[in-house]
Amino acid sequence: MANDSYEEAIAALQQLLSEKAELGPVAAAKIDRITGELQSIAERKNFDPVERLKNGFIHFKREKFEKNPNLFNKLTKGQSPKFMVFACSDSRVCPSHMLDLQPGEAFMVRNIANMVPAYDKIRYSGAGAAIEYAVLHLKVQEIVVIGHSCCGGIKGLMSTPDDGTTASEFIEDWVKICLAAKTKVKAESGDSKFGDQCTKCEKAAVNVSLGNLLTYPFVREGLVKNTLALKGGYYDFVKGSFELWSLDVGLSPSLYVSSENLYFSESA
Amino acid sequence: MYLSMFIWQVATLSPQVGIKFSIPTQFNPKSRPPRRMAYRSSICRKRRLLKIFGSQLKSWEIEQTHMRFLDSFKRTPTLRLKALRESPGLTQEIIDNPQKSIGPIEKGFDAFEEMRHRFLSFKKDKYLENLEHYQTLARGQAPKFMVIACADSRVCPSSILGFQPGEAFVVRNVANLVPPHENGPTETNAALEFAVNSLEVENILVVGHSCCGGIHALMSMQDEMSSSSSFIKSWVVVGKAARLRTIAAVSDLNLDQQCRHCEKESINRSLLNLLTYPWIEDRVEKGMLSLHGGYYDFADCTFEKWTLDCKGCRPKVAGEYSIKNREFWS
Numbered sequence: 001m002a003n004d005s006y007e008e009a010i011a012a013l014q015q016l017l018s019e020k021a022e023l024g025p026v027a028a029a030k031i032d033r034i035t036g037e038l039q040s041i042a043e044r045k046n047f048d049p050v051e052r053l054k055n056g057f058i059h060f061k062r063e064k065f066e067k068n069p070n071l072f073n074k075l076t077k078g079q080s081p082k083f084m085v086f087a088c089s090d091s092r093v094c095p096s097h098m099l100d101l102q103p104g105e106a107f108m109v110r111n112i113a114n115m116v117p118a119y120d121k122i123r124y125s126g127a128g129a130a131i132e133y134a135v136l137h138l139k140v141q142e143i144v145v146i147g148h149s150c151c152g153g154i155k156g157l158m159s160t161p162d163d164g165t166t167a168s169e170f171i172e173d174w175v176k177i178c179l180a181a182k183t184k185v186k187a188e189s190g191d192s193k194f195g196d197q198c199t200k201c202e203k204a205a206v207n208v209s210l211g212n213l214l215t216y217p218f219v220r221e222g223l224v225k226n227t228l229a230l231k232g233g234y235y236d237f238v239k240g241s242f243e244l245w246s247l248d249v250g251l252s253p254s255l256y257v258s259s260e261n262l263y264f265s266e267s268a
Numbered sequence: 269m270y271l272s273m274f275i276w277q278v279a280t281l282s283p284q285v286g287i288k289f290s291i292p293t294q295f296n297p298k299s300r301p302p303r304r305m306a307y308r309s310s311i312c313r314k315r316r317l318l319k320i321f322g323s324q325l326k327s328w329e330i331e332q333t334h335m336r337f338l339d340s341f342k343r344t345p346t347l348r349l350k351a352l353r354e355s356p357g358l359t360q361e362i363i364d365n366p367q368k369s370i371g372p373i374e375k376g377f378d379a380f381e382e383m384r385h386r387f388l389s390f391k392k393d394k395y396l397e398n399l400e401h402y403q404t405l406a407r408g409q410a411p412k413f414m415v416i417a418c419a420d421s422r423v424c425p426s427s428i429l430g431f432q433p434g435e436a437f438v439v440r441n442v443a444n445l446v447p448p449h450e451n452g453p454t455e456t457n458a459a460l461e462f463a464v465n466s467l468e469v470e471n472i473l474v475v476g477h478s479c480c481g482g483i484h485a486l487m488s489m490q491d492e493m494s495s496s497s498s499f500i501k502s503w504v505v506v507g508k509a510a511r512l513r514t515i516a517a518v519s520d521l522n523l524d525q526q527c528r529h530c531e532k533e534s535i536n537r538s539l540l541n542l543l544t545y546p547w548i549e550d551r552v553e554k555g556m557l558s559l560h561g562g563y564y565d566f567a568d569c570t571f572e573k574w575t576l577d578c579k580g581c582r583p584k585v586a587g588e589y590s591i592k593n594r595e596f597w598s
């Protein structure tokens with residue numbers, strides 16, 4: 001039934017429908033779907049990536065660079081951002097948009113599911129390099145890990161079979177950094193719907209990443225000296241909300257024990 | 269040492285309800301240094317929620333109201349009022365128990381007050397103005413670009429190239445490096461796999477920039493092969509091919525000038541490393557994927573862009589490549 005020409009294909013369809021009128025609605029639905037696919041192919045062909053980049057850059061130059069000469073002049077000499085941000089690579093969640101971060105404000109790492117791996121110089125030198133640079137060289141004051149709704153990476157983590165089989169070359173290997181989050185969610189909310197489990201995992205994974213930040217000695221040092229703080233965030237673009245929380249690390253008053261009396265501090 | 273979590277929910281504007289703002293609960297002034305507010309994790313379950321309904325409240329008004337409520341908590345810890353759910357009005361609902369005394373809001377959170385304000389502005393000016401678009405995006409993303417850019421705070425691709433939500437899948441790492449396939453799993457190639465195989469992006473753009481600290485570290489390394497306690501060196505050594513070519517080409521120039529050269533050379537090395545991934549090479553050969561390089565010079569705000577000419581390159585043969593469609597925007 002292979003027909004090379006469009007006209008022949010349409011004629012054959014009309015012939016079939018004249019014989020089997022009950023197939024009309026089925027044919028209509030399929031034709032709608034094909035029309036939609038062809039429309040997006042047409043749109044793709046009309047899209048000029050270079051033109052898009054050029055327009056974007058010229059707009060930035062006119063509206064931002066030329067209108068803020070003091071800021072950009074200062075930035076040519078160096079950067080001193082207060083924040084280091086870990087955000088997902090997802091095209092919908094750039095923190096520059098939702099938090100209106102300006103050039104020079106945040107040293108930003110973006111990866112699948114905004115994960116921070118534990119200290120490992122062989123496997124995870126990329127993340128470690130970024131944290132080391134931000135904390136020791138740029139001396140950022142806050143590290144913020146921002147998760148988000150409908151995260152494909154977290155969905156992949158939650159969908160990975162427990163027997164360890166993988167369908168991807170690198171993705172599953174990466175997202176298993178936050179396997180502890182998946183285990184926690186499955187244990188606590190194993191009966192919930194998959195979508196709800198993913199939402200819980202998106203937030204739990206942020207906390208796993210915050211915990212992983214503590215495996216870097218320069219981060220621990222910054223926390224103890226109070227020159228660095230860690231925050232977690234969650235951007236829900238379905239509801240249009242943003243949550244922010246802090247990981248607090250401190251020393252409780254010491255416990256004094258003597259043979260005469262036992263003194264317990266109120267925080268024990 | 270103890271770890272404690274507290275929840276500070278930045279004010280949210282949800283179309284249905286109004287403004288939600290929650291504050292941390294118990295605070296024991298004896299156990300914490302005065303800089304921060306904190307409480308134990310066991311107490312986190314008992315959350316005190318302050319609900320303020322009424323969209324006419326501006327952010328500073330919320331701040332004022334917040335402080336008044338804190339005072340009243342001190343005096344009457346079990347204060348409980350009924351929440352008005354239907355009409356806008358000021359409501360206060362405390363879910364929980366006797367509180368210990370509460371300290372002042374710490375100065376360290378001013379930065380987050382700023383973030384709250386910015387998010388609310390984004391929500392009002394952009395999100396709600398384009399609600400249908402954001403709802404479409406919530407169902408799925410179909411970006412046409414994947415961008416690999418540096419983590420440098422001055423070169424966010426959303427700013428300099430004006431990418432809007434949904435347009436570009438972005439990976440940012442130190443010195444915008446792409447390791448070759450043979451290096452094994454890294455964060456960058458997990459993102460590549462997702463963007464190319466799942467999202468099926470049509471363009472990959474590697475964006476480098478001037479005064480790159482990572483490239484400077486690469487060019488300053490005394491001995492790239494020596495083991496080092498530094499993470500930075502362990503990572504930037506991915507760009508060693510660019511360093512070698514730079515030294516071979518412009519060894520007579522000073523370090524800064526060599527770095528400028530290396531910044532661009534490294535972009536091309538990364539583009540060639542992209543072709544070491546079979547599923548990328550396959551799509552490029554079929555014309556489904558294009559590889560572009562970009563260089564942002566923020567001293568004079570110029571952008572140079574080029575495309576890897578894959579018909580003309582034989583990357584597996586001594587790293588040869590050619591480029592086409594070079595443009596310079598200023």
